[in-house]
Amino acid sequence: MSPPASATRPATADEELARGLVAGDEACLAAVYRRWSPLVLSLASRTLGDVKEAEDVTQQVFLGVWRGRHTYHPERGHLGAWIVGITRRRIADTLSARTRRLDLIASAGSVLLVAEAPAALPEAALDRVLVRQELAKLPSPQQRVLRLAFYEDLSQTQIAERTGWPLGTVKSHARRGLHRLRQHLAAEEHP
Structure with a gap:
């Protein structure tokens, strides 16, 4: 009986990067960043409409990738999909913070109007x-x-x-x- 196809196929570059990342290899983090940062930046830019905020989100995403590398499980999905999931949560956090800031500005404006009374x-x-x-x-x-x-x-x-x-x-x-x-x-x- 021959071994299963998955046992004989060579590991892909993404799988090797994922293993290295989980093991704490900073060179793998750099490679992961080079590979997926354009996608993360593009998603953030399109959603947020602000390049500076998108750059901040990209930085936060890869900081989250590094800090959360032990939570990545290859059997649950591809490394790229995991990174996109982190990106979506960071974008949502940024939009929430933006909304809170706008609400705060609106409140401050109404307080200024009330200050006249x-x-x-x-x-x-x-x-x-x-x-x-x-x-x-x-x-x-x-x-x-x-x-x-x-x-x-x-x-x-x-x-x-x-x-x-x-x-x-x-x-x-x-x-x-x-x-x-x-x-x-x-x-x-x-x-």
């Missing part, structure tokens, strides 16, 4: 003070996640990368922190 200004300042006080009462991890999300405009994925915490942990801290803030602020409003 002097009676509303003390209430807005009081609201900010109350939110800061309640935020300070939260457990440290919840505070950190919410501060990174709202003051530094980071997505949950970016917070996980910055803190080194699993994404699920970041999501849990954000959900619990927002829930506690909502409860505490509601209690302040209706004692």
Whole structure:
């Protein structure tokens, strides 16, 4: 009986790159970058419509490839498909951050319009003070996640990368922190 065809066929260059990448070979990372960065940059440029943002996404994708190389499983799919998946998530994160920035700008614009009405200004300042006080009462991890999300405009994925915490942990801290803030602020409003 002859061996299966997969056992006799030579490994493709992509399979060798994938094995080297998973093993931590930086030369393989460089080769993976040369091979797939044009595709990643093209996808990001077309979706985002901004070359600078697309370059940032490309850099983040390959940083994610390197950091997440141990999570790549060749039996689940081709290396290129895995990289495209990472690219799609980074593009989505970038679009979300862009939306949050636009919302923040719109909010700032409406605050400037409200600033012309002097009676509303003390209430807005009081609201900010109350939110800061309640935020300070939260457990440290919840505070950190919410501060990174709202003051530094980071997505949950970016917070996980910055803190080194699993994404699920970041999501849990954000959900619990927002829930506690909502409860505490509601209690302040209706004692």
